[in-house]
Amino acid sequence: MSNQGKVAVVTGGSRGIGRACVMALAESGFDVVFSYASNKAAASQLENDVKVFGGKVMSVQANAANQLEAQMLIDKAQTEFGRIDALVNNAGITKDGLLIRMSDEDWDDVIATNLSGVFYTTRAAGKYMMKQRSGTIVNISSISGIYGNAGQSNYAASKAGLIGFTKSVAKELGSRGVTANVIAPGFISTDMTEGLPSDEIASHVPLKRLGQPEDIAKAVVFLTSSGPYVTGQVLQVDGGLTL
Ligand code: NAP
Secondary structure (H helix, E strand, C coil), X not given: CCCCCCEEEECCCCCHHHHHHHHHHHHCCCEEEEEECCCHHHHHHHHHHHHHHCCCEEEEECCCCXXXXXXXXXHHHHHHHCCCCEEEECCCCCCCECHHXXXXXXXXXXXXXXXXXXXXXXXXXXXXXXXXXXXXXXXECCCHHHHCCCCEHHHHHHHHHHHHHHHHHHHHHHHHCEEEEEEEECCECCHHHCCCCHHXXXXXXXXXXXXXXXXXHHHHHHHHCCCCCCCCCEEEECCCCCC
């Protein structure tokens, strides 16, 4: 339990990858604050499930795309839990469509949630981490942000933006003991990928299966736990799909 006494904040923790991150971080010793958009039932269930690890947990309804709510999430974590050691920017949405038919709204919503939302929480938590002279930030991007994907120009742009953002944050905050890294998942079994042809996708993955949320959570625990001399990196967790 190397993370005993430390505090992690996870955005979009109620389901999927975020949920697995909350569980794994709590298991590794962190007290955890997590946000969700609207699914209060899932958030309450997770709060109960996390208690088995013995640490503190708190869920906060906060829309990642809303600057005031993002700031409130971070301030609440700092006020109620006393410090923020790790920030996992996981909340994300898709609104897929071909470029020439994509509405302004679908473009703006995805950029607001996936990219501006990460800026809001990172700026807010970064201030606390700089004063503390320690902290770890992990931003969940996607292989779409590295390689592009037809039908996902908005999503790929937001996820590519996260990579440039994270590398800049790593350079700015490194001297204060704060690391910032990106995880780029491949296809992971969650509500977001429900309905995709999983057998066909798995046949293209060298490891011959889709990822599970826990596969991403393990990488998050590695990057958020004190020790690794790693910052500004993009770690693809995709079963080798993009080799
Ligand atoms: P998911 O199953 O759809 O879960 C999304 C989570 O984010 C939920 O907890 C949801 O809260 C929360 N959320 C959505 N919009 C939000 C907002 N505006 N403010 C706050 N929370 C919000 O998604 P997932 O598959 O776990 O994906 C998690 C992250 O991994 C995303 O950034 C996604 O882009 C990225 N990713 C996923 C895959 C994949 O294959 N699944 C691949 C690459 C990258 P509610 O429960 O309240 O709705």
